[in-house]
Amino acid sequence: MENITIGGRLEAKNLTKTYHLDSGDREVLRGLNLTLEPDTLTALMGPTGCGKSVLINLLAGYEPLTNGEICLDGQPIHGPDKDRLVVFQETALFPWLTTYENVAYGPKIRGELKGADLTNSVMELLRHVGLDSFRDKYPAQLSGGMQRRAELARAMINQPKVTLLDEPFRGLDAMTRDLMRDHYLTLFEKRRGTHLFVTAEIDEGLLLADQLVIVTNRPARVKKILPVNLPRPRSEEIRSTPEYLTLKAEALELSHEEAMKSFKAGSLSSADFVGAYAALN
Amino acid sequence: MTETASHSLTALASPSSILPKVGLLARLGRNLGRWLASSNPWLNLLGLGGFLILWHLLTTTLKVPLFAKLPGPWETVKEWFSLNPVYGISIFTLEYYQHIGLSCLRVFLAFLLATGLGVPLGLLMGWKKTFSDYSFPLLEILRPIPMLAWVPLAILMWPGRESSIVFLTFLGSFFATLLNSWLGVKSIDEAYFRAAKCLGASESLIFRKIVWPGAMPYVFTGLQISVGYAWFSLVAGEMLAGEFGLGYLIWDSYILVQYPVIVIAMLTLGLVGSISSLLIRSLGNFLIRWKVRESGQ
Known part of the structure; x- marks a missing residue:
């Protein structure tokens, strides 16, 4: 199996999504434009409840658009496809399949890999994420961090053109989270592909990304795109470089503006952020 | 002495380590083994025994009016396991x-x-x-x-x-x-x-x-x-x-x-x-x- 994934170019043009609820229409996205260049990692940040997960669902093709267009390598997308794989917020490993069976699931059902080829690819990837000795365990027998790694492996074996990660490390403790981020970074830098990584943490976004996209409060639009031109391969140390600190200050400022709006609109979770920011300055 | 002890321990431990690979019956057997090794069987027996004694007291000893017509446990068991049941129904018919x-x-x-x-x-x-x-x-x-x-x-x-x-x-x-x-x-x-x-x-x-x-x-x-x-x-x-x-x-x-x-x-x-x-x-x-x-x- 080829180790390098060929990334696709994903373009979202003028994305609009409105839900028609009993309590009235709720506009979640309004005219959102976003381009993911091939083989780059884009981190996306926005206030809680701004519609980041909805954006992921739209890009994956799970839900229809109200308006706008999504193109992969110039072709409009139709429904979910293995070209655009999602790594879910909460683990979506099939609980009734073992780690091995979960990772093998995609190529096996599509009939792309069989017999020894399948075993080799799966085992290589499991070794990559350090789960080869857990191949016959069920997800419930794995720790939270292991589950996320297994899920990364399950997505990566399909060599998707675009990988959509919806806060994949949410709910892990801080140390596991740091380890997972390093792990993921190594995997990305080795295997490439186009990645969109939704996160709520500025540091996570800056450490990982080639560009940091900050979206507005609902209805979400792109507020600002910050190019992150830090050298790869990256490690924790870049966090103390002046370039990093400048970027972080700018990102924090932008996030704060959006959190303020969200706070004024009545979001309790933004209240924490606003309070902490005020205490800092 | 220590050797025999550890030996018998391995002998005890080994069935359960092999068992997960075999099927349904083995799992049943393993569960039964665990159950017998715990204190549960004795509590279970105590509960059942208590019920039988109560039944006997109510129907046979005290002859409480409400239960007077009911057969007692002994009468029932005798009939159930009888070679020549009075009413023609026992485990031997x-x-x-x-x-x-x-x-x-x-x-x-x-x-x-x-x-x-x-x-x-x-x-x-x-x-x-x-x-x-x-x-x-x-x-x-x-x-x-x-x-x-x-x-x-x-x-x-x-x-x-x-x-x-x-x-x-x-x-x-x-x-x-x-x-x-x-x-x-x-x-x-x-x-x-x-x-x-x-x-x-x-x-x-x-x-x-x-x-x-x-x-x-x-x-x-x-x-x-x-x-x-x-x-x-x-x-x-x-x-x-x-x-x-x-x-x-x-x-x-x-x-x-x-x-x-x-x-x-x-x-x-x-x-x-x-x-x-x-x-x-x-x-x-x-x-x-x-x-x-x-x-x-």
Whole structure:
């Protein structure tokens, strides 16, 4: 199996999504434009409840658009496809399949890999994420961090053109989270592909990304795109470089503006952020 | 000394380390072994013994008016295990086993039918909204009709006693199976369907690899409830229309004033019912290993 994934170019043009609820229409996205260049990692940040997960669902093709267009390598997308794989917020490993069976699931059902080829690819990837000795365990027998790694492996074996990660490390403790981020970074830098990584943490976004996209409060639009031109391969140390600190200050400022709006609109979770920011300055 | 001790320890430990690889029977054996090694069996025996003593006191020693006509435990057991039973029913008579056999056969047939129809229908209803739109109102009207209300129609509809009893038993267990299978699919997290879809699973694969295994825990809960309903309905059916079977035996013994036989048949029903429930639970635990391990070990 080829180790390098060929990334696709994903373009979202003028994305609009409105839900028609009993309590009235709720506009979640309004005219959102976003381009993911091939083989780059884009981190996306926005206030809680701004519609980041909805954006992921739209890009994956799970839900229809109200308006706008999504193109992969110039072709409009139709429904979910293995070209655009999602790594879910909460683990979506099939609980009734073992780690091995979960990772093998995609190529096996599509009939792309069989017999020894399948075993080799799966085992290589499991070794990559350090789960080869857990191949016959069920997800419930794995720790939270292991589950996320297994899920990364399950997505990566399909060599998707675009990988959509919806806060994949949410709910892990801080140390596991740091380890997972390093792990993921190594995997990305080795295997490439186009990645969109939704996160709520500025540091996570800056450490990982080639560009940091900050979206507005609902209805979400792109507020600002910050190019992150830090050298790869990256490690924790870049966090103390002046370039990093400048970027972080700018990102924090932008996030704060959006959190303020969200706070004024009545979001309790933004209240924490606003309070902490005020205490800092 | 130490060597022998560790030796016997390994000998003790080894069966359980080999067992997970073998099947259902071995798991049953292992569970039985664990159960015997704990303090539970003694507490269980104490509970049962207490019940027997109370029964004896109420019926034989104190002769409480309310219980005066009932046979005591000793009278019942004597008859149950007698080579020459007074009323013709004991573990040494062929007739006893004919009653058990026929009841089991009826329940087995009805349960098989209810499972064969109820599980696929329930899964389909849970999976495809259009399908449940068609069937849900009908189900909600038919389901609350007590099984006893079906008796006259069942007798009118089906030729002979046998098929009407099986039909009634089937009805008793069908709805529980159907409803739980349906709930089983509803309980599956949407993320699994989405993950399967973007990995390229076809509709039939989604059914086989997501709907079926995902609903399995509920399906087996449903089957355990439904086998209980099946026994319940069977006895009602047999009392009304039977010529053989444990339910018929109970009613017949009442009419013929053979009271110990009533209790023998009741206890037999209890035993056979528990065994059927245990079999289903074991099969379920075996098939849903991924879930069992989550809570155990």
